[in-house]
Amino acid sequence: MLRFSANLGLLFTDSPFPERFGRAAAAGFRAVEYMFPYDHDVAELSAALRTNGLRQDLFNLPAGDFAAGERGLAVDPRRRDEFAAGVERALATADRLGCRKLNCLVGRRLDGLGWETQYACLVENLRGAAERVASAGITLLVELLNPVETPGFFLDSIAVVGRLLDDVAMPNLKFQFDAYHVQRTQGELVPTFRALADRIGHVQIADAPERHEPGTGEINYRYVLAQIEAAGYDGCVGLEYRPSGPTEESLGWIEAYGYHLGGQVGDPPRKEPQA
DSSP states (O other), rough: OOEEEEETSSSTSSSSSHHHHHHHHHTTTTTTEEOTTSSSSHHHHHHHHHHHOOEEEEEEEOOOGGGGGGGGGOOOOGGHHHHHHHHHHHHHHHHHHOEEEEEEBOBBOTTTTTTHHHHHHHHHHHHHHHHHHTTOOOOEEEEEEOOSTTTTBSOOOOOHHHHHHHHHTTTTEEEEEEEEOOOOOOOHHHHHHHHHGGGGEEEEOOTTTTSSSSSSSSSHHHHHHHHHHHTTSSEEEOOOOSSSOOGGGGGGHHTTOOOOOOOTTTTTOOOOOOO
């Protein structure tokens, strides 16, 4: 049975961020994720997890100036030290929050720098990062962002994803399969998932093209989720959508599709966040 995590960056946004943990737990979630913890007090985040019986499933490495349009540092040879420092910061934060998955937004293509030069930098940075976090039992993820909303993002095709995983060749480097981004990039969700199933470390979903909850757009999520489950995926499915109404009212599709929230047999052991 699939398990679901609440993305607190997009769900429950009518409440201040600290209050979203309690609302997620009250809705039945056992796991949460969001992009960045770095602007928050880590002790307060840890307390929110403990108080509400939640597990931190995922967050991102530092990605530069996100508000200014940066989407990661890993492809920029001039910022290797900054990238490495971000890995250390994420690793320390993950330890405090009991998190065992870190996602790397790799960055945009840079003017005046050849694609292969950027790619070589990316491979080197990811190999070093994967080696660094492996001792903590952490899976490092990379994801594709669609070119409609993030033009120029370096990791912009499944072919490049496959090449990258091959060239880095680290067992704890996996692909974050965001069905929304894959759909808006190329479609073919189920064949793509099947082809990469043993290399997928996390799944996120939203319907396309408006990025609302399943059942509001063009993706047949009843079928897609059944095929993801049939392929043997046993991690959380992150709900990274913008609800079309109040978040709690947007969750009805879960039961309608035959799933449920809450603890289930097979939930991974929970590493307690630190005080």
